Amino acid sequence: MQIDALPPEIVAPSAWLGPEACASDRWIHYLKDEELRELEQAAQRALATHPDIAAIRRENFMLPTLGPRLARLHDELIHGSGFALVRALPVHEWSREITAAAFFGLGCHLGHPRPQNAKGHVLGHVMDLGLNADDPKVRIYQTHERQTFHTDSSDIVGLVCLHQAKAGGDSALVSSNTIYNVMRRDYPSLAAALFDPIATDRRGDVAPGQKPYFEIPVFSWHAQLMSTIYQRQYIDSAQRFDDAMRLTPLHVEALDCFDALSNDTRLNFLMRLEAGDMQFVHNHTLLHDRTAFEDWQEPTRKRHLLRLWLSSPQARPLAPVWAERYGTTEPGVRGGVMVPAASWIAPLEPN
Numbered sequence: 091m092q093i094d095a096l097p098p099e100i101v102a103p104s105a106w107l108g109p110e111a112c113a114s115d116r117w118i119h120y121l122k123d124e125e126l127r128e129l130e131q132a133a134q135r136a137l138a139t140h141p142d143i144a145a146i147r148r149e150n151f152m153l154p155t156l157g158p159r160l161a162r163l164h165d166e167l168i169h170g171s172g173f174a175l176v177r178a179l180p181v182h183e184w185s186r187e188i189t190a191a192a193f194f195g196l197g198c199h200l201g202h203p204r205p206q207n208a209k210g211h212v213l214g215h216v217m218d219l220g221l222n223a224d225d226p227k228v229r230i231y232q233t234h235e236r237q238t239f240h241t242d243s244s245d246i247v248g249l250v251c252l253h254q255a256k257a258g259g260d261s262a263l264v265s266s267n268t269i270y271n272v273m274r275r276d277y278p279s280l281a282a283a284l285f286d287p288i289a290t291d292r293r294g295d296v297a298p299g300q301k302p303y304f305e306i307p308v309f310s311w312h313a314q315l316m317s318t319i320y321q322r323q324y325i326d327s328a329q330r331f332d333d334a335m336r337l338t339p340l341h342v343e344a345l346d347c348f349d350a351l352s353n354d355t356r357l358n359f360l361m362r363l364e365a366g367d368m369q370f371v372h373n374h375t376l377l378h379d380r381t382a383f384e385d386w387q388e389p390t391r392k393r394h395l396l397r398l399w400l401s402s403p404q405a406r407p408l409a410p411v412w413a414e415r416y417g418t419t420e421p422g423v424r425g426g427v428m429v430p431a432a433s434w435i436a437p438l439e440p441n
Contacts, residue, residue, distance in 0.1 A: 091285040093278045095245040097311040103170045104375035105267040108359035111171065115376040119163065119176045130184065143191050143436035144203075144212050144410035147342075153197035160199040163370070167200070167246055168404060172375045173263055175283050179367030181252050186438050193250045193368065193396055194436060200370065201246050201400030203434075204426025208295045210433035214397035215440035216249065218385055226327045229293050231397075232348045234385060239352035239377040241262055241320040243415055244399035244425035246408075247378070248370045255393035260384030264358035265319035269351045270309055273344075280344035284308040287411070288341070291336035297428035303328040304414040305335060308348065312409040315376040319415065322349055352377060363395070374406060401425045 105239075111117070121129075136146050145358060163174050181189050194213060197203060203212040208228075218234040230237045240260070249261075273281035288303040296302050310317045323347060328334050337345075351357060361383075363369055371378050385392050387438065403422035416424040 091282045093282050096274055096278060096282060097316060099271050100267040100276060100316050102267065104172045104259045104265060105271055106171055106265050108264060108355065108357050108387040112338040112359035112361075113130075116173060117166075117174050117175060119159075121156075121176065121178065123202055124392065125159075126180065128153055128155050129179075129192045129196060130188060132195055136195060137187065137191055143187075143194050143438075144434050146191060146195050146198060146432050148198040151198055153196070153199060155179060156196075157199055160196065162209070164402065164404070165198050167370055167372045169407065172265070172372035174370045175361060175363075176368040178364065178371070179250060179368065181250070181366045185355050186252075186379070189252070190249070190396060190436065190438055193248070194398065196368070197248050197398040197400055200248070201244075201402040201405075202422055202432075204244050204399045204401050204424075205429045205434055206397065206399050207427055208297075208429060209441075210427075210429040210435055211437060212398075213345065213433045215397070215437070216395040216397050217393055217440060217441065218383075226291060226293060226330060230323060230343040231380075234383050236382040237380040238322055239349070239358075239379045241319050241373040241377055242399060243427070244373060245402045245421075246370055246372055247365065248368060248400060249395045250368045251365055252396065253386075253391055254363070254365060255383035256386045257384040258381050259393050260360045260381045261369060262358050262360050262379035262381065263371065264352050264377050264379075265267035265375060266320070266377050267316055268357055269348060269377075270318070272351055272357070274346060277344075279340070279346050281309070281348045283340050283344040285311070286341065288325055288333060288337075289328040289331070290321060290415075291328040291330075293324060293327070295427045300428070301331075303331055303334050306414055308345075310409045310412070313407040315374075315406050317406065317408060317412075318377070319373075319412070320348070320377060333400075354380075374408075398424050
């Protein structure tokens with residue numbers, strides 16, 4: 091893209107500065123006792139009807155009290171700041187099955203769950219499995235290493251914390267729209283370079299007929315909206331494929347600038363998820379990160395989060411090229427790893 095063709099500055103609630111966003115408490119939501127009872131009872135009814143958590147849908151997980159509140163939270167995710175922290179499920183009182191069903195059912199009020207890996211897991215497990223982060227077939231969330239700022243392959247990503255790490259493992263957020271605004275103002279040639287298609291490694295989650303990487307620009311301007319897709323480690327590892335586009339020195343400089351701005355404390359902020367906390371993030375306007383952590387030795391105390399990838403029927407339009415990663419750009423059915431729906435499962439343990 092030519093510098094003089096750069097899209098305008100993004101002026102929207104999604105373009106925020108970390109310290110200012112952190113200072114507000116509008117993004118913290120506390121569940122009331124009656125809402126928790128409603129969630130627990132809905133989970134119990136759903137499991138009594140069908141023991142497979144993956145079969146839960148909004149239609150069979152009715153939340154007459156909490157549902158309207160979740161509708162407002164959804165609008166804040168899609169059209170507002172793009173993030174929310176919801177406190178707190180009683181995860182140490184409820185069984186793992188009830189906790190997972192309640193989280194999954196609540197998520198269905200924000201979007202349709204999508205598979206997160208080639209195994210068809212619609213309920214993911216974020217924990218250190220003792221794997222090597224340098225292995226190109228390993229996804230970083232399966233290790234204790236820092237993840238770095240990135241987006242996931244869905245409209246909304248949701249997490250619920252089951253156990254905290256012994257030390258570290260904090261969550262960080264930054265507005266990708268703010269990063270664009272700064273690059274447009276101060277580094278326009280570098281901003282323009284990130285509108286080129288960039289190869290990103292699928293890290294082994296390859297559906298039939300797909301290349302082992304996709305080529306989507308970091309910045310996409312479509313329907314007067316700026317959407318971002320980014321995972322630097324996977325961009326770098328995609329260079330192992332001979333037919334992937336080559337990163338030029340200008341691309342590398344632009345990616346380094348993007349990383350530096352992501353890590354700038356004037357732009358980002360940290361939060362720590364406590365047991366029972368649920369975090370929801372809009373992937374198209376935010377990036378999220380997780381700091382490295384030291385885990386507990388006892389297996390039952392190890393850092394463990396459940397994850398949802400959600401496709402919202404009311405989500406923003408995306409440029410056609412996003413179908414390379416999302417399978418389609420149709421809201422409500424896009425995102426995730428392209429696995430037949432008959433294979434979708436919601437395991438209660440990582441496998």
